[in-house]
Amino acid sequence: MNKNAKKRTVMRRVLVLILSLVIILPLIPYAVALVDGPGAVPNPGAQLWNEVRQRDGASAGVSQVQAVDGSVFINPYGERWRQFRMQQLVPIGGWLLVGVTAFIALFRLIRGKVPLEGGRSGKLVPRFSVNQRVVHWFAGTIFVIEAVTGLVLLYGRFVLIPLLGPEGFSATAAASKEIHNLFGPIFPLAVVLMILLFLRGNSPNMVDVKWFAKAGGLLKGMPASSGYYNGGQKSWFWMVVVFGIAISGSGLVLNFPVFGQGREIMEWAHVVHGVVAILFITASLGHIYIGTIGMEGAIEAMTQGYVDANWAKEHHDLWFAEMEKAGMVGVAPNALEEVKRHDDIDFKGFGSPGAKQKEG
Amino acid sequence: MFLEFVEGPLWYIALTIFVVGVVLRLLDVFRSGVRTDLAPPRREGLGGALRTLVTRSWTAPGFTRGAAFHLVAGYMFHLGLFVLLFFAAPHVLFIEERLLGFGWTPVPYWAFILAANFAFAGLILVWLRRVMHPVMRRISTLDDHLAVILTFIAMFTGCMALFQHHDSLRAIHMLTVEVLMIYFPFSRLMHAFTFAISRSYTGAAMARKGINA
Amino acid sequence: MPEVVTEHNVERGKEVLKSQIDAKIASYFSSCVHCGLCAEACLFYTETGDPRYTPIYKVEPMRRVWQQENTFWGKLGKGLGILKEVTEQDFAEWQEMLYESCTLCGRCSMVCPVGNDIAYMIRKSREAFAAAGYTPEGLQGATRRALEIGSPMGITLHTLEAQIKHVEKATGWEMPMDQQGADYMVLFSSMEVVNFPEYIEAIARIFHQAGRTWTISSKAFEATNSGIQIGDSGIARELVSRVVNAAEELGVKYVISPECGHAFMAIRWDAPNLIGRKPNFDVVHILEVLDQFRAEGRLKVDSTTDERLTFHDPCQIVRRGGVVEPQRNLMHMVATNFVEMPDAGVMNWCCGGGGGVSAQEETEELRLKVFERKKRQLNAVKPDRLVTACANCRIILEEGLEHNEMDLEVIGLTELLAEHLAEGDTAAK
Numbered sequence A: 001m002n003k004n005a006k007k008r009t010v011m012r013r014v015l016v017l018i019l020s021l022v023i024i025l026p027l028i029p030y031a032v033a034l035v036d037g038p039g040a041v042p043n044p045g046a047q048l049w050n051e052v053r054q055r056d057g058a059s060a061g062v063s064q065v066q067a068v069d070g071s072v073f074i075n076p077y078g079e080r081w082r083q084f085r086m087q088q089l090v091p092i093g094g095w096l097l098v099g100v101t102a103f104i105a106l107f108r109l110i111r112g113k114v115p116l117e118g119g120r121s122g123k124l125v126p127r128f129s130v131n132q133r134v135v136h137w138f139a140g141t142i143f144v145i146e147a148v149t150g151l152v153l154l155y156g157r158f159v160l161i162p163l164l165g166p167e168g169f170s171a172t173a174a175a176s177k178e179i180h181n182l183f184g185p186i187f188p189l190a191v192v193l194m195i196l197l198f199l200r201g202n203s204p205n206m207v208d209v210k211w212f213a214k215a216g217g218l219l220k221g222m223p224a225s226s227g228y229y230n231g232g233q234k235s236w237f238w239m240v241v242v243f244g245i246a247i248s249g250s251g252l253v254l255n256f257p258v259f260g261q262g263r264e265i266m267e268w269a270h271v272v273h274g275v276v277a278i279l280f281i282t283a284s285l286g287h288i289y290i291g292t293i294g295m296e297g298a299i300e301a302m303t304q305g306y307v308d309a310n311w312a313k314e315h316h317d318l319w320f321a322e323m324e325k326a327g328m329v330g331v332a333p334n335a336l337e338e339v340k341r342h343d344d345i346d347f348k349g350f351g352s353p354g355a356k357q358k359e360g
Numbered sequence B: 001m002f003l004e005f006v007e008g009p010l011w012y013i014a015l016t017i018f019v020v021g022v023v024l025r026l027l028d029v030f031r032s033g034v035r036t037d038l039a040p041p042r043r044e045g046l047g048g049a050l051r052t053l054v055t056r057s058w059t060a061p062g063f064t065r066g067a068a069f070h071l072v073a074g075y076m077f078h079l080g081l082f083v084l085l086f087f088a089a090p091h092v093l094f095i096e097e098r099l100l101g102f103g104w105t106p107v108p109y110w111a112f113i114l115a116a117n118f119a120f121a122g123l124i125l126v127w128l129r130r131v132m133h134p135v136m137r138r139i140s141t142l143d144d145h146l147a148v149i150l151t152f153i154a155m156f157t158g159c160m161a162l163f164q165h166h167d168s169l170r171a172i173h174m175l176t177v178e179v180l181m182i183y184f185p186f187s188r189l190m191h192a193f194t195f196a197i198s199r200s201y202t203g204a205a206m207a208r209k210g211i212n213a
Numbered sequence C: 001m002p003e004v005v006t007e008h009n010v011e012r013g014k015e016v017l018k019s020q021i022d023a024k025i026a027s028y029f030s031s032c033v034h035c036g037l038c039a040e041a042c043l044f045y046t047e048t049g050d051p052r053y054t055p056i057y058k059v060e061p062m063r064r065v066w067q068q069e070n071t072f073w074g075k076l077g078k079g080l081g082i083l084k085e086v087t088e089q090d091f092a093e094w095q096e097m098l099y100e101s102c103t104l105c106g107r108c109s110m111v112c113p114v115g116n117d118i119a120y121m122i123r124k125s126r127e128a129f130a131a132a133g134y135t136p137e138g139l140q141g142a143t144r145r146a147l148e149i150g151s152p153m154g155i156t157l158h159t160l161e162a163q164i165k166h167v168e169k170a171t172g173w174e175m176p177m178d179q180q181g182a183d184y185m186v187l188f189s190s191m192e193v194v195n196f197p198e199y200i201e202a203i204a205r206i207f208h209q210a211g212r213t214w215t216i217s218s219k220a221f222e223a224t225n226s227g228i229q230i231g232d233s234g235i236a237r238e239l240v241s242r243v244v245n246a247a248e249e250l251g252v253k254y255v256i257s258p259e260c261g262h263a264f265m266a267i268r269w270d271a272p273n274l275i276g277r278k279p280n281f282d283v284v285h286i287l288e289v290l291d292q293f294r295a296e297g298r299l300k301v302d303s304t305t306d307e308r309l310t311f312h313d314p315c316q317i318v319r320r321g322g323v324v325e326p327q328r329n330l331m332h333m334v335a336t337n338f339v340e341m342p343d344a345g346v347m348n349w350c351c352g353g354g355g356g357v358s359a360q361e362e363t364e365e366l367r368l369k370v371f372e373r374k375k376r377q378l379n380a381v382k383p384d385r386l387v388t389a390c391a392n393c394r395i396i397l398e399e400g401l402e403h404n405e406m407d408l409e410v411i412g413l414t415e416l417l418a419e420h421l422a423e424g425d426t427a428a429k
């Protein structure tokens, strides 16, 4: 069928995109690490030491230990990873997090809460189904648990030791590590569910370009047109996909060292995991801000499943027009349940040529 | 000190309240009795009771789609919890040392991790549906939420204490489990026992009418 | 004679709610995990999306009484005055939920993961609402007519006799009234007597062919029991006793329940419990009798139809009554092109008018709305004719079909069989 064919092309494009990003992403930290790499000034006295430290790569010896990397005397990459973690990841990541938080605060000071210009109309427009909302908060819950425990492990020794003392931090860190490792494998499930339930309507188009050109309509007096999702939301969705896959993949490599992955692979996984985590958390700050206290009328979409008609009109005018055409503005609070039984009512529009009403 | 208290006196208090409470609740259910059905049955009820006890673990024909969410998330949680509860190595040890005097083989570490993943994912999913779905929202009571939250906390602290080097973490887990045990007989959690009674009653009544319920 | 309670009396209602909580219900409330799955089984929820129609929510007053009487927190909360007792407003609101939006179809009871028989709880809740006088007027009227006149529709022996005359004329046989010692005593529903007298003729012809003796009692020919629907056991007992007494007086071996769902429930399953003993006869549904005749070779047809036919299973006869295979055997006997609707059989969807819902005018809008489910079931198989075995279902189906401008004839299974009876035996003049 036509609908299926369309779905398939979209899926194919998505797949290509995901694949290319997954390939490119791990190279970023590699590049960062190389720029700061060890100097190349020759020093004859260091030759032996270089040999011992295996600066030119791991040279395996012979050992009775039957394990992956069991015959490597000293792992030369460990030091490079340590340096990267302490000298780039921790400080740069820290500044990024603080910087973005400050930026959001600044935005808040200048713009204030984005209000509903037209006030509340009292009319409901259905936006997210029960399953979508459940999956969203599922992903959100796991994400927050992982982010908090992850940040404890990354920054705890700077932030928490002064607060809790070494004893307290030791217990906190141990607990965080266990929680982080236990909840970690749930995140891939969340990401897959997110992709399944939110992919529809998230393919980029020209409307999004214009939306970005107008700074997303977030500035006063400069409204930007948008369909079901705007450019910002679509970007966030694709970040969830790409970061989600990268962080899940690298996390699994780290969490289950039973598939023959050696230290070098683990080290790379560590780098990817750390970098993506910082980027992911940073981006989520913006999303969480605008989804909760930053914009009037947004949170209901994800709690109740409905938004106020004026919110839809002001932030998603094109979608609102379609919903109006489909008679989906000002519906009863059980509308979502009621349309469920009509599989062929496209109650969201999604930029398709108007919602089809079935009867017969 | 704290650890000694939660592992000593409080543990016995909690265990007593749990056992006595559950027994009293079950007695209370039967107290009111059921009138004997005088209508000549098509079949005897006992077979139906046993049958429904088993068959209600799956959905009625043609109902799998409507129940898919609960089926998947529900089983993820309950099976995960079951494995954690009775087959996690520290639990088996505890049962052997403190309760029964004998133990059994615990599941390997990877199975434990998997069970924990399923249990947490399932619990979070069903609870989110509870707060999102209009039907569940309408019929849920404070008790439902408390039960979920206490269970979650008990599981969560258990995982925190997994790296068994900190007595404080272990004590916290003991405490939350004891709170859960004390809450159990007074709450919705009783369904873990009474579901068998409900299924049997319904299965028997329906079997007498000739229906496999 | 018991009377229909019309005076509101909340205290009495609460007392009865309490007294209705037996071990089953205590177990059901203890077990309910508030998962909401029962809603997915109930056509009042699936067709409206209104969470108020969740089956277990319909017994909320009873749950609150249970909570306050049987649980620790409930007793504490009640003692401290935190938990509100069931009030007048609650009774008024739940009257609508218990009577207008539940047909006692029992579909919910088939899906509850912890095994709760929610339809049973609803039936028991109605007992309290009837005692408290919180019942719909339509049902009150029907019940009063049943008590006073002998039929919820107000028909009398005269009406029946007039219809019997027609049948006697058409067949040329005398109808057996009050025949002592007949094998079978046949009952009717008012609906059949008024709207589908063909049923009476069909019975006459089939019994003639089968060569079994049967009779109609002039004292008790009405099978329906409004007491069951309104939920008043006292009234139900009175009504059912009339049938039991008449049948025992005539000394029949069997009493046949007609093509009516709740009548079968009343006489077959409830009567012994209402009168406190097993009557001196067996109760069988007409479909069971016909299937038995078929198996014994007493029921012969000389033609079949190749029309596309489907069968609507009446809830009280099938899911709640246990008659599942007979109708299928009989359908196959006369229809070469018998198709089943999705969910047919034990999990069939209610027509939307059972349990006294159709006795209330104010339910029409809701009834037509929930008929959407039947419509989709029918559209899935697109039959030429729709067969059923309950006169009430039949009326509701016809109403819904007409409202939806669906051109589909509805017919009772007994009549369908009579259409194809082997002529040689029955065309007596």
Ligand code: HEM
Pocket (backbone or CB within 6 Å): A127, A136, A139, A140, A141, A143, A144, A194, A198, A229, A232, A233, A234, A236, A237, A240, A284, A287, A288, A291, A292, A298, A299, A300, A301, A302
């Ligand atoms: C915990 C704090 C969070 C809050 C308060 C929050 C809030 C929201 C809200 C209100 C929406 C609806 C926006 C709309 O109406 O279109 C939304 C959508 C969404 N959320 Fe979240 N969210 C949180 C965490 C997360 C996390 C951790 C993820 C990723 C794993 C996530 C992924 C998404 C996606 C992909 C969408 C749909 C696209 C969009 O609207 O941006 N959210 N969120």
Ligand code: SF4
Pocket (backbone or CB within 6 Å): B139, C031, C032, C033, C034, C035, C036, C037, C038, C039, C056, C111, C112, C113, C114, C115, C116, C118
């Ligand atoms: S399906 Fe059963 S357990 Fe679930 S809400 Fe309904 S009655 Fe309660």
Ligand code: SF4
Pocket (backbone or CB within 6 Å): C041, C042, C043, C044, C054, C055, C058, C101, C102, C103, C104, C105, C106, C107, C108, C109, C118, C119, C122, C350
């Ligand atoms: S008995 Fe039927 S109509 Fe009544 S609540 Fe259950 S499913 Fe709904």
